[in-house]
Amino acid sequence: MPISNLEKLKLPDALIEEINNHALIQSYTKGETIVSKGSFHNKYGILISGLLKVSVVHETNSLLIYHIDQDNIPFITFLDFKNNLPFTFDLCAVENSTIYWLDIQKVLHWGDLYDSFRNYVFQSYSFQHLSLFNTLKSEKINSLNTKLYTYLVNKSKLLNSKQLAILNTEIAKDLNVSQNSISNALKILAKEKKIIKYTNTIAVL
Amino acid sequence: MDLITNQIIKILDNEHCLNYYRFLSNDLIMNQESDFFTNNLVVFIEGVAEAFCEYGDTNNFLFFTQTAQIHFLNTINVFTEIPLQFSLKATTPCKVIFIPKENFFNIKDTSSLYPILSQDYYTLQQLISDSIINTITKNLDELLYAYLKQKATALKVEELYVHRNELSESLDFSRESISRSLRRLEQQSRVLRKPRSIIITGF
Structure with missing residues (x-):
């Protein structure tokens, strides 16, 4: 079982065991929407493997806010623990990903028992x-x-690769601009020697 | 006063942490430049206040907050040393409590405050997210109308005594643009301009 992320967090062994025993493990494929804005989801998530993105959406507009990856705090924190309120954001898998979903009551209980866990929850x-x-x-x-x-640059760091296989449509959606604007901006960045644009990839210099 | 604010006051009172501070209209309650808020938590008890970000010389309106909407205002600082990301100005007289962080973590019953903290984080994330949506989707007319409506809702009034200068500063547009926008909103019957006030109609 992939528990490397939990070990990286240096949580107490007893807590890691409890998390492993109680977590609902779910896997998501690249591009899959995990939770949509407005939906109710009363579980707290820890990303075990893969890469996720969080976006604000409004009607036809969408804007990438940040990525959740394994190297930073991998907690998926959108919840109001007190009231069951809907998600404010869209959460999608950028790469094939695995998430441990935990009951809120358990999270609160572990927060009381383990300061390090509580700190991670609120720091996230x-x-x-x-x-x-x-x-x-x-x-x-x-x-x-x-x-x-x-x-x-961020995407290149997250994927640990200078070559990004990414479509203009995806960039346009993440940055909430038209595809034409992205094409023009990519040409300018290429002229400034910040990137090289190939047919299906972009090299970040 | 709402139940949660009462609960917080009761817990802080038991720990002798109740230090009330009062602010008059237009006083700056929180300043994003100040280190004070990295080490002290702010509990909003009473009043209406306007949150905004400063980027260089420009202000960027975020939201109005009122009694019982957000309890811990600088949630971002509770468990991190991240600097405060916004300033807060009193719209009406306000009452807040400042708690040094070390006192907060010494409170015996802190765990009962965590669900409240998560509620505040959630509310704040919604308000900032709305502000981002406004920035990417709305033109000046829509921004101005949203600002006036939010302010009127927070103050529970239909008529706002507000200067063009104030609107210009809050929304980072020139006075002339604000005046033209108000004229357009009046033509659409969304506001009624009076010499010293603006009435929000259909509200």
């Missing part, structure tokens, strides 16, 4: 807020070229 909320503020700031002050380059 804070990092999510920081990502939201960073997105807002970027939307306010950055040009599309800057946003696109930052997006490609």
Whole structure:
């Protein structure tokens, strides 16, 4: 069973065992929507393997907020523990992914017993807020070229590859702009020697 | 006062952590530049306040908050050293409690506050997410109308005594643009302009 992520968090062994015993394990394929905005999902998630993305959506608009990967805090924290309220975001699998889903009551109980677990839970909320503020700031002050380059660099780091097999449609959706704008911005970045655009891939320099 | 605020006050009172601070209208309650909020938690008890981000010289309106909507205002700082990401200005007289972080973690009954914290995180994430949606989808007319409606809702009034300058600062548009936008909103019968106030119609 892939428990490497839990071990990386350096949680107490007894807690790792409890999590393994109580988690509902689910796997998702690349591109699959895991939870949609407005749906009710009263479980707390820990990403065990793969890569996820969190987006804000409104009617036909969608904007990538941040990725959840194994190397940073892999907690999926959108919930109000007190009230059963709907998800504010869309959560999708960028790569084939496995998530441990945990009951909220268990999470609260373990939070009382283990300070390190409680800290992870709430720190992940804070990092999510920081990502939201960073997105807002970027939307306010950055040009599309800057946003696109930052997006490609981040994606390259997350996938640990300089070559990204990514379609313009996917980038356009993540950045909430038209495909034409993405094509134009990619040409500018190529001219500035920040990327090389191949037929099906983009090399981040 | 709502049940949750009462519950927080009761817990803090038991621990002798009740230090009330009062702010007048237009006072700055939280400043995103200040380190104070990395080390102290802020509990909002009473009033209406406007949250905004400062990017260089420009302000970016985020949301209005009122009694019982968010209890812990700087949730981002509770478990991290991340700097505060927004400022908060009193729209009406406000009452808050400041708690040094170390005192918060020494409270015997802290665990009963965690569900409240998660509720505040959730509310805040919704408000910031709405602000992002407004930024990417709305033109000035829609932004201005949303701002006026939110303010009127928070203050529980239909008529707002608000200067064009204030609207211009909050939404980061020129006074002229705000005036033109208000004229368009009036033509659409969404607001009624008066010499010193704006009435939000159909509200």
